[in-house]
Amino acid sequence: MRQTIQIQPMTATAFAPFGDLLEVSGTPDKIINQGLCGRFHDRARLDFHEGRAGISLFNAETRSLPLTLDMMERHPDGSQAFLPMTEHPFLVIVAPDAGGKPGLPLAFRTAPGQGVNYHRNVWHGVLTPLQSPGLFAVVDRIGEGPNLQEYWFDHPYVVQDQ
Numbered sequence: 001m002r003q004t005i006q007i008q009p010m011t012a013t014a015f016a017p018f019g020d021l022l023e024v025s026g027t028p029d030k031i032i033n034q035g036l037c038g039r040f041h042d043r044a045r046l047d048f049h050e051g052r053a054g055i056s057l058f059n060a061e062t063r064s065l066p067l068t069l070d071m072m073e074r075h076p077d078g079s080q081a082f083l084p085m086t087e088h089p090f091l092v093i094v095a096p097d098a099g100g101k102p103g104l105p106l107a108f109r110t111a112p113g114q115g116v117n118y119h120r121n122v123w124h125g126v127l128t129p130l131q132s133p134g135l136f137a138v139v140d141r142i143g144e145g146p147n148l149q150e151y152w153f154d155h156p157y158v159v160q161d162q
């Protein structure tokens with residue numbers, strides 16, 4: 001019997017141990033452009049150890065639910081931000097570290113317009129769009145080395161709505 005992970009709504013508080021929730025909410029930090037734009041300033045902790053920041057574009061296939069979660073990964077040398085280029089919500093799966101492998105995963109569904117920045121070395125599922133097109137701008141480390149650790153579960157989880 002596979003263990004199920006229930007998808008919960010994304011909140012900044014719940015995601016805080018794993019990364020930054022990027023959203024325009026509340027009062028902007030700055031009003032710019034002659035009062036025509038609110039700037040939500042410097043909202044992510046970026047880290048590109050012995051590398052540099054890069055912006056890449058991902059065109060990812062959508063996934064359907066329930067999802068079999070058989071692998072999680074992390075990037076020991078850098079943070080990784082996923083900024084949707086559509087209004088579509090997407091699935092964010094993270095886990096605490098448990099002795100060098102993922103602990104119990106958590107699954108979140110973003111709200112339209114939200115993005116995430118995984119902090120350096122945080123276990124996460126790979127990009128998982130739920131609606132097409134799965135278009136994302138990704139800000140992560142460009143540098144030497146694989147910057148990737150994968151963990152394949154002996155007993156995959158099933159990620160599903162509540």
Ligand SMILES: NC(=O)N[C@@H](O)C(=O)O
Pocket residue numbers: 073080124125126127
């Ligand atoms: N491999 C790659 O660039 N993407 C993954 O790191 C991911 O988190 O989707």
Ligand code: NI
Pocket residue numbers: 073074075080124126
């Ligand atoms: Ni990744």
